[in-house]
Amino acid sequence: MNMEWWKKSVVYQIYVKSFQDSNNDGVGDLQGIISRLDYLKTLGVDVLWLTPIFKSPNDDNGYDISDYRSIQSEFGTMSDFEELLDKAHQKDIKIILDLVFNHTSDEHFWFQESKKSKNNPYRDYYIWKEGNEGDVPNNWTSCFQGSAWELDEKTNEYYLHLFSKKQPDLNWQNPKVRQECIDIMNYWVDKGVDGFRLDVINLISKDESQYYVDSTIKGHQVCANGPHIHEYIQEMNQKVFSRKELLTVGETPAVTIEDAKKYAPLDNKELSMVFQFELMNVDGAEVNKWTDQRFSLKDLKQIMSRWQVGMYQQAWNSLFWNNHDQPRCVSRFGDTSSPLCHEKSAKMLAICLHMMQGTPYIYQGEELGMTNVPFNSLDDYRDIETFNSYKQLVEIEKSVSHEDMLRYMRKSSRDNARTPMQWNKEKNAGFSEHIPWIMMNPNYQTINAEAEMKDTNSIFHTYQKLIQLRKEYEIITLGKYELIMKNDENIYAYKRLYQDEELYVYCNFTDKEVSYDASILNNEKVLIQNYNQHQKGILKPYESIVFYQKSRA
Ligand code: NOJ
Numbered sequence: 001m002n003m004e005w006w007k008k009s010v011v012y013q014i015y016v017k018s019f020q021d022s023n024n025d026g027v028g029d030l031q032g033i034i035s036r037l038d039y040l041k042t043l044g045v046d047v048l049w050l051t052p053i054f055k056s057p058n059d060d061n062g063y064d065i066s067d068y069r070s071i072q073s074e075f076g077t078m079s080d081f082e083e084l085l086d087k088a089h090q091k092d093i094k095i096i097l098d099l100v101f102n103h104t105s106d107e108h109f110w111f112q113e114s115k116k117s118k119n120n121p122y123r124d125y126y127i128w129k130e131g132n133e134g135d136v137p138n139n140w141t142s143c144f145q146g147s148a149w150e151l152d153e154k155t156n157e158y159y160l161h162l163f164s165k166k167q168p169d170l171n172w173q174n175p176k177v178r179q180e181c182i183d184i185m186n187y188w189v190d191k192g193v194d195g196f197r198l199d200v201i202n203l204i205s206k207d208e209s210q211y212y213v214d215s216t217i218k219g220h221q222v223c224a225n226g227p228h229i230h231e232y233i234q235e236m237n238q239k240v241f242s243r244k245e246l247l248t249v250g251e252t253p254a255v256t257i258e259d260a261k262k263y264a265p266l267d268n269k270e271l272s273m274v275f276q277f278e279l280m281n282v283d284g285a286e287v288n289k290w291t292d293q294r295f296s297l298k299d300l301k302q303i304m305s306r307w308q309v310g311m312y313q314q315a316w317n318s319l320f321w322n323n324h325d326q327p328r329c330v331s332r333f334g335d336t337s338s339p340l341c342h343e344k345s346a347k348m349l350a351i352c353l354h355m356m357q358g359t360p361y362i363y364q365g366e367e368l369g370m371t372n373v374p375f376n377s378l379d380d381y382r383d384i385e386t387f388n389s390y391k392q393l394v395e396i397e398k399s400v401s402h403e404d405m406l407r408y409m410r411k412s413s414r415d416n417a418r419t420p421m422q423w424n425k426e427k428n429a430g431f432s433e434h435i436p437w438i439m440m441n442p443n444y445q446t447i448n449a450e451a452e453m454k455d456t457n458s459i460f461h462t463y464q465k466l467i468q469l470r471k472e473y474e475i476i477t478l479g480k481y482e483l484i485m486k487n488d489e490n491i492y493a494y495k496r497l498y499q500d501e502e503l504y505v506y507c508n509f510t511d512k513e514v515s516y517d518a519s520i521l522n523n524e525k526v527l528i529q530n531y532n533q534h535q536k537g538i539l540k541p542y543e544s545i546v547f548y549q550k551s552r553a
Helices: 030-035 037-043 078-090 109-114 175-191 219-223 229-239 257-263 297-311 339-354 384-396 402-412 449-454 459-472 474-478
Strands: 011-014 047-050 067-071 094-099 149-152 157-160 195-198 247-251 273-275 359-363 480-484 491-498 501-508 525-529 544-550
Touching (some): 030 037, 037 449, 037 459, 229 257, 257 297, 297 480, 297 491, 339 501, 339 544, 359 459, 384 402, 459 474, 459 525, 474 501
Parallel strands (some): 011 359, 047 094, 094 195
Antiparallel strands (some): 480 491, 501 544, 525 544
């Protein structure tokens, strides 16, 4: 079967700032990644997604780009990047870049010009609006709290920013903006990159008619999937993506399965795949992450199954449990209450996700079972979203107490995912000789790459095996998905069907022993499991097992 390479691939996301520091300034960098390519090759991943490496004032850790064609100096130089690309390619590892085109930094030349005057040639690169009776045009709030509009006193107009006020939104209705972004992408394609992750790409087409209309939902939700979005993405596809077989993954908040079918159709006219967040709302976090709310397995099964079935033979999806904006998955969906629960539940989550259809994304440190961080003070945090939310809820609205907010932050802050990679048990976990830009998770003494690579029974080896299985068994990429034991509140079980092959996946999401009906199994072999022994029909705490068999004639 001739299929696109990215359907068979496993992507590894590198949060560059926290992966490996090579020059001991406390910040990860490109040479650091080069020094860890052997590790990534051993794990077996096919593609590296680098979070933004471009010049940025770092208001939002690189998601505020001030020059799309130069490398952030703390990460290295263009020649470091070229070396990384070359060395990765020599190892048959591809690299995709993270481009942020919904907005730029306010320090980008275009915005600096744009705000100079109403008739500046760059004025129309951004979304400028007159006030509404002396106030903001409408009541949209930004993703990082507060109004999504900021007044520029000099020209007495407001600009739109769906994220921080240092991230003004670009006006994609202007054909010059579209061409600029296309030129930037072609610049990187010419350098040899293998694709792009496109930040909040489904927010770029704004509905003009809404600028003076109040809404009960947040600004970015109003702007999602706007009137010209598919034209814009198709234009990118024609002028960039179709030049080579690139992997293009669109970060697409607030999409339904019907939307996703348009963004990532199998005819490759738009993006290779979507990266959507419905599962991330299973505990309500996309609506309000600052709570103690935990997920229910029934809801989780329902959401995942709906996407598996809805996208089958229609469109392509990404599979992920976490990324740099989400808490660590073992803390959120697994169990860190004891070393045994930690190990078993981390492996169970990996098995559960990696046997599904879609392109799996491993977020750095996930393959070690890295956990949320026990920060005790607001000063330990670095993330703008966390700080702004604290300010809004604790100080302005006074709707949440300081103690409650600290607890919610330990559960949900994006910084949980951003502490440095845990390489070994030496100083700063082998990340840097210098004090890191954000504190280490103290558990690096026990959770670290060196220890796990030595131990053939580690979480790392489960991930390694899962990646190998995807390469060996086409059923994992192509098989049809069916949920089994639908109403069971403890077990997530599903099967995959492909030609005369069947896979059965059983995952116990609890710390109790539970049972399942094994009569369906016939001449089966075990592909992967997280205990050494399995008693058919029984799942021990967080046990997970995958059976493969030929279907009965
Ligand atoms: C999504 C990115 O993943 C997140 O980190 C960033 O803050 C926003 N987009 C704004 O660019």
